Structure formats: structure tokens, C-alpha cells
Amino acid sequence: MVEKLLALKAGGFYFIGKEGERTSLEVKVYGNDVEKAIKILKRQIQKEGLLKEIKTRSFYEKPSVKEKRKRREARVKRMKASRFKRRG
Structure with missing residues (x-):
């Protein structure tokens, strides 16, 4: 189910939201600081409510x-x- 909601795109991630719209999450990495970029991405995913949506959609x-x-x-x-x- 995660594959349907979350897909990799050049420069960031996007997921299919309600009514089929695409919502983009983009994180830029500065100075090879990948750890910080991952933290920012996690925060954005949590703010958008993506993890909760994946959890509710994983089962009928x-x-x-x-x-x-x-x-x-x-x-x-x-x-x-x-x-x-x-x-x-």
C-alpha cells in the first residue's frame, strides 16, 4: 500500500492525496547533511498526516x-x- 501512496520523484517525494491530487514533499540536502534532510522529511510527512493515512488505508x-x-x-x-x- 505504501508504494501506491508514496512514490519517489526527482528532488522529493509525493503522495496521492484525497480526490487523486498529488501533494509534493520536497527536501533539499545542503552540504551532504542527509541526516538533517531525513529529519525534515519525517517532520513534513508527520505534519501532512501521511503516516496516519497509510495506517488507516492498509486494511479494510x-x-x-x-x-x-x-x-x-x-x-x-x-x-x-x-x-x-x-x-x-
Whole structure:
């Protein structure tokens, strides 16, 4: 499944997002500092939510399970937002 979502392109990576659009992730390597470039790429992948998407798409998820997961995620998001409001 990873091969379908993530493909190597000259100068960076791209993945097929929702509705078939291509989203490009590009990292330039300066001074042969590959370790730093990998860290930046990992951060970009995490920010885009690619790893989470790969995980959810790797197996079939029944519509009822998908709905429950989305409800749970929304509840957690609401709780975090309310916690932030109380603190701020």
C-alpha cells in the first residue's frame, strides 16, 4: 500500500492525496547533511498526516468501525480544545 501512496520523484517525494491530487514533499540536502534532510522529511510527512493515512488505508475498515473511529477522534479533539480554553 505504501508504494501506491508514496512514490519517489526527482528532488522529493509525493503522495496521492484525497480526490487523486498529488501533494509534493520536497527536501533539499545542503552540504551532504542527509541526516538533517531525513529529519525534515519525517517532520513534513508527520505534519501532512501521511503516516496516519497509510495506517488507516492498509486494511479494510468497515463503515461502522470507521464512523466510530471518527466520532472518537472528534471527541478527543473537542476535549483538547476545551482543556486549552480553560487554561488560556
